[in-house]
Amino acid sequence: MYTVADLKKGLKITLDGDPYLVIAFDFTKPGKGQALYRTKMRNMINGTILDRTYRSGETFEPANLEERQMEYLYKEGTHYTFMDQQTYEQVVMEEEAMGDAKNYLLENLKVDVMLFGEKAIGVALPNFVNLRVVQTDPWAKGDTSGNDSKPATLETGYVLRVPPFIEEGELITIDTRTGEYSTRVKG
């Protein structure tokens, strides 16, 4: 249980059954009056922003959040299934909660899954992942068009721009924070 004295930026609380992240906080006490704790919070499931003002004596339930390393198993329709390798427990995540992560998910990839109680609400990827190029136009020798990049499709279906020398079947590294090509994997 948190009290208003625990409120600060970054605190995660449960409100109306959803986890919220405190993104702004201001303590005021006008003219020897009652203290007010003004907060701005973001719903960690749907991103809605909420303004709430609290007073002394109010309490909050901490958001029961847990990050667990899990392995991505498979996708069925819009459901992604992950498994905890220690307990073999499986969780299913909706595509909308996945965000950009779905662009980089390959079966057997190990990721950190954010759990709110039983519910999977997000996934944290490694900063860099390696994926194979399944389709890209060959680099024509003597191409003078001046293009320094070309589109490429990865084995996950994600399309991004890569340098002209990348060929089909090659393994490349992608920065998952920006979604951009990082380097070619030699070998």
Add this chain to the structure above:
Amino acid sequence: MPSFRDHNLRRRAIIIHSIREFFVSRGFLEVETPQRIPANALEEHIEPLRSDGLFLHTSPEVCMKRLLCRGHGRIFQICRCWRGNERGARHVPEFTMLEWYRADSDYLDLMRDCEELLRWVFAACQENGQLFSRQERETDLNRPWPRITVQEAFRRFALSDPLTCIENGLYEEILVSRIEPALAELGVPVILMDYPAEMAALARLKPDDPTVAERFELYAGGLELANGFSELTDPAEQRARFEEANRRRSQAGLAPLPLPAPFLDELAAMPPAAGIALGVDRLVMLLCGAKRIDDVVAFTPEEL
């Protein structure tokens, strides 16, 4: 190149020095009163910190008024004060307060003191180098300061009246969300005066309108800088207000606090007087253009 904070630390020293000069030049006696005391002036929303069987003072008010009773008619003090559970962009639990008291005066005299003091301190800062300004809006200390009653402010800026807001438990919220931002927009210091009687623990009620107290707050640059009033000198009335504050504390589940007995005993001997508390850290914030109190103190509690 000194950081913003280093710059502010130097300015803070200049400000405190010039406050002393101001009061000494006007014949005020600088006093020091004990900071650990058996009982504070009791307020419903101010939480004193305990210190080995005593309390740290939340303000030097009680002891300074006892000096008034003893015949010291013009006194000032700059000291550390402590208030529990107060931490935010404008609050640290240990802070610096300036208080001054004058016998045979009322709150109108204090308003004049405030105007002269702020101009004096501002001039001292200008003589000692460039003014740093990080506020979106400059506060012009030289234009006349408007005086607005709480009643007027609620009507003008919140289309309401303070008593209705108090009844609905929305007084503080309206003050913070509507009135204070509107006052900050004026670009000059503002005196908000004549508070509802229930919002004044130690102030005298206005003789021609007992629904309000002769209390005012000075706002400048969006900051609540000072709180002053014509002093209540009726011991029975003062005791009743303290007891009422304790009743409300109990209702809110807070422990009752002891009453300052010697102060209540001596109060009948106090001359008509007025007294005011000004937050020195906030004044430094104003004159440095600092947005957070963290930028004007040597160390925040989190840094210790």
